Amino acid sequence: MQKNQMSQMIVYGILQLVMIVLAGILGFHFTREYSLIPKAIIHLPDVYVSHSDYIQVLTIFFIGYILQLIASNLIYKQAAFSSLKRFMNEYIHYLFAYTTVSLYIFLATTINYDPQFIAAVGLFSTVLYWILGVIILVHNKESGVAQFFGTLIKRFLSVSGVLALVYFLVPLGLGKAFSSDRDIANKITQVRIWFNPVAETDWGFKNFIPGQVFHQPVLAKQAPDDDNNIYVLERFGKIYKINAVTEAKPELMLDISSELGEVEVENGAVGLAFHPAFNFNHTDSRKPYIYVYFTDTRPTGYQRNRLTRYDLSQQSLEERNNSGQTVLDLHREDSGFHNGGSVEFGPDGFLYVALGEGVHPKVAKSYQETMRSGILRIDVDMNEELSNPAQPFKHGVIANYMVPKDNPFIGREDIRHEYWALGLRNPFRISFDVETNDLWVGDVGSTVWEEINLVEKGFHYEFPKIEGDNDKGTQANDLGLPDKGPVYTYQHTAYDRAVIGGVVNRSDNYDQLKGKYIFADNYSAKIFAFDAASRKVENVEFLARANQYAQRGVSSVTQLRGGEILITTLGAASEPSGEVLQLVKASEATVTVEEGKEEEIPKDYDEQITSALFNVNCARCHGVKGDGDSPDAAHLGVALPDFTSPLYHFKTSKKQMLEVVNKGGAQTGKSPLMPPWQGFLKPHEIEHLIIYIESLPAKHHHH
Structure with a gap:
């Protein structure tokens, strides 16, 4: 490699690094005042980005871009702005690098991800890239302005150009999905936790009521002068009494x-x-x-x-x-x-x-x-x-x-x-x-x-x-x-974002935590402690993380008179999967994060295909949204179920739904207007329809 080429690579590389840092600075300050993407087009949440997160984002883009520059220069063995063709290849490489770094920030860090900020970095860096390319290439008589943009359009129409543009939009789409779909938010949170595992501690959890799940439990408490029973309040309005000694079947005390x-x-x-x-x-x-x-x-x-x-x-x-x-x-x-x-x-x-x-x-x-x-x-x-x-x-x-x-x-x-x-x-x-x-x-x-x-x-x-x-x-x-x-x-942070107040432990059951205030974060499901005698606390002690998180995380931290510290985890809105857990020594812990995972969805399930299947076969009666509001609803003479309501899914099991769809209403005690689909639809199509119907409450909630 000639000395002149090496000098060009270094000079242009420095210009490109300055450009990406400048784009980050401009993007951050612009999106603190304005929305780059109007809410009328895509409704993105308002996200707070701390100064430390801002510096981390700039640092990660800087490092990612250095790696991209090194790779590009090794592949082409000439400077990025040495010719029009070389610049176009460099810009496509940049788009792939930008998107990869964006996904890394979103999925593998605890940075509070702001889609507006990340999109602004992409926009400003692209504009700066084009300005820099036009100035250098026109000055060096490698290209005219019209030729520059004509070649750019042609490059985008190539296979690699189209792939780069599609890939470029992925972080924005994920950011939108993360804020609007609970299931996707949970999956992304699982990925983040996998990339950012918590340190092992002396504490963990066991099921306080083994084998028992609840429909979004929000609280577990004792009644006065009764040490044998606990009462569990479910978000959907039921209160159960459970004998913690005999482990008898929960007794429904109230249903409002x-x-x-x-x-x-x-x-x-x-x-x-x-x-x-x-x-x-x-x-x-x-x-x-x-x-x-x-x-x-x-x-x-x-x-x-x-x-x-x-x-x-x-x-x-x-x-x-x-x-x-x-x-x-x-x-x-x-x-x-x-x-x-x-x-x-x-x-x-x-x-x-x-x-x-x-x-x-x-x-x-x-x-x-x-x-x-x-x-x-x-x-x-x-x-x-x-x-x-x-x-x-x-x-x-x-x-x-x-x-x-x-x-x-x-x-x-x-x-x-x-x-x-x-x-x-x-x-x-x-x-x-x-x-x-x-x-x-x-x-x-x-x-x-x-x-x-x-x-x-x-x-x-x-x-x-x-x-x-x-x-x-x-x-x-x-x-x-x-x-x-x-x-x-x-x-x-990316997942410490909703405090759940707790209790001051005065029990000898937890001698290491005597006199400490124990509380949680709903989203990350982490349990923390600090000295309750303090009136200003800067740092807290991390104790453990529960098995369910994101919108399914911790809903309460309480303490029984015997000293046991209990937490409730919400679980899914569509089915009973919440639990009452007890904070215990790590050696006694029986609950792992895997227990909180959702039921596996079949690999061949395609929501778009199944949605079309529902619209063709079911929507005329049950409505396009599944809420029972359909063209034929007024003429059927029967009350149609609202599949978008969590209450419907709480009262109706997956097994019951499969039976009705397979056998029809006449054989299952429902309206004979509901036809049997067994034999008309394939078994896997019926199974996929049930999965789709179970997903409707989350879709209705956000859309």
Whole structure:
């Protein structure tokens, strides 16, 4: 190789490296202010990219591009801009390198992947590449401007050019799919976890109720004075009682699924509290009540967040279901997000209710008009010596409680008197330290921060003006209240992104964790700990990761009176696969990540082909979406199932669906209008149709 050629390679290589770094800088700052891809074309989520993630992205592109330059120069043995043909080959190589680096960032790192930012790097680097190519090649009389772009178009029409362009769009498509399809998100998260395995620790999990799965369990708790049983609350509105000693079959204690409406987004039954006198020995003083916090999406015009008391002493399930007494029935916006959820009786006997900032109708947002974005403290025993009647409430129904006289905002006209603390975004899980009575709150953040707060009477916790550790600058609230930041906060990574508040361990069962606050992240399913005596925490201890993650991850961390720390994992929305796990020493662990995997889909399953099969054979009755809304629905005279509803799939097993499709309605107790497809469709086609129908709730949820 001639010395002149070597010099050209070095000079042009440096120019190209400067170009890719400059494209990264421009892309980052541009997408902090503007959307490169309008939401009207492709709706991509808003993603926070931290400064450290930004530097990592630039570094990875820089290294990837160095490797590409070395490979190109070794193959062609001449500089990238030495001729028009050489430049076109170089640019195609660049596209392959760019896409490969993008996929590496997305699949193999914990960087918070922003499709807009990555797409901007591609756009700006391409524009800079073309400008640099035109300037150098025209200056060296290797090409004219028209010839340059004419040759570029021809190169794109070649086989390698078309492949490069198709490959170039893959990261954008994956980013879109990741944000809009739960199944794809779970698969991608599995790949990320495989590339980024967690370190081995002293801790793991075992099934607390071996062999038992639940339909999206959100909470596992004990009732007062009953150490043998635990109660599991499912997101779809059922509460089961399980004897942890005998391992008998779970007993269904309550089923309010008919009161919830559609369970999607962050909706459903999410909170459960037992009255302190639930199992009181003296019958006259016993109060066998549970308080369930759930969403109700059925009303037209407005949706509701409800806190209802049920009497579990009633003999039959129907009587228990019908024993509900309203405590709170709050109008809310229709998005389904930020409901809060925890309800806990404090050591003072009052009920504490955690409400998210989404619990308000559009017309009302102030702390006087609504109950939202904070912690309430109410007296459900209605002790007139300790409490006052509640103020009138316009946007919903309040009943069967009074307001403690020592609540912090008694006497204020601009804040409802039920409030104990304000300024929380989405306090999903709260708990009291059994030793100090401190109230700990896991506050789910937006696109950047997650928080653990130690909540005190009368304080404001800075939302919406401040999240995480942002510089205050000004007072965090306009109410003249003392404000307080989090004890611990963390920024989102690729899969640490949704905090689940936990418990302070005071049990000798976990001697290494004595006095530590144990909490989780829903998305990554990691369990963490820090010293509960600390009032500002920078680093936490990683304990273990559960077997299900992404949207199927941890939903609660609780502790039994015997000391056992339990976590619930949601599992799939379409079928019971959630579990109640116990944190144990690694030597006792029985649960592995593989247990949380989904049922294998046959390799020959093609969703596009099966969708067409459904549309041809099923859609005329069942609707194109599978929701029963079809041209013939009004004329059939029977109620058609809604395949897009998770409730349908909860009540109907795969075996039942296969039987109906194979044998038809007449032979299976359904409508004779449903024909038997056995013999008309091949066995594998029927099996694929069931897989497709089972996927419809996720598709309906996002589209």
